[in-house]
Amino acid sequence: MIDLIVFSVANNRYAINIDNVQRIIQAVELTAIPNANELIDGMMPYEKSVVKVLNFRKLIGLPPHEDEDKDIEDSTQKFLFYENDNDNFAIKVDLIDDIAHIEESNIIKNDEDNDTSKFLELSGILDIDGVLINIIKTVKLPSKEK
Numbered sequence: 001m002i003d004l005i006v007f008s009v010a011n012n013r014y015a016i017n018i019d020n021v022q023r024i025i026q027a028v029e030l031t032a033i034p035n036a037n038e039l040i041d042g043m044m045p046y047e048k049s050v051v052k053v054l055n056f057r058k059l060i061g062l063p064p065h066e067d068e069d070k071d072i073e074d075s076t077q078k079f080l081f082y083e084n085d086n087d088n089f090a091i092k093v094d095l096i097d098d099i100a101h102i103e104e105s106n107i108i109k110n111d112e113d114n115d116t117s118k119f120l121e122l123s124g125i126l127d128i129d130g131v132l133i134n135i136i137k138t139v140k141l142p143s144k145e146k
Contacts (some may be wrong), residue, residue, distance in 0.1 A: 037142035
């Protein structure tokens with residue numbers, strides 16, 4: 001059994017292994033980073049360090065969230081603090097849906113190339129009661145270049 005955090009971005013569902021997520025918090029105001037990659041929304045303090053925040057909507061080519069113009073306190077958006085291969089950063093998502101406890105054998109492997117971008121790799125798809133969920137294998141933080 002593996003545990004996945006299921007989240008929504010627009011009408012799409014994604015899941016990420018809970019072992020890669022340190023914490024989930026309500027979205028907060030960010031500090032801009034000059035000349036940062038366009039996928040990075042900014043930076044914020046986190047446990048005696050500073051982390052960059054990756055905008056998942058921008059990563060998958062979607063327009064800004066409807067809450068982008070609201071006060072941050074009224075937003076449904078969340079930050080997932082992600083850790084993978086010595087990389088620590090936050091991922092901004094629209095909404096946390098659930099924690100799924102699944103058998104890894106229930107993930108439908110995709111024969112095609114699962115790299116949706118050079119920063120996102122999927123491991124397959126999960127069908128939970130007719131809802132398809134993209135399973136994330138790896139998320140990478142973009143470098144400075146735009």
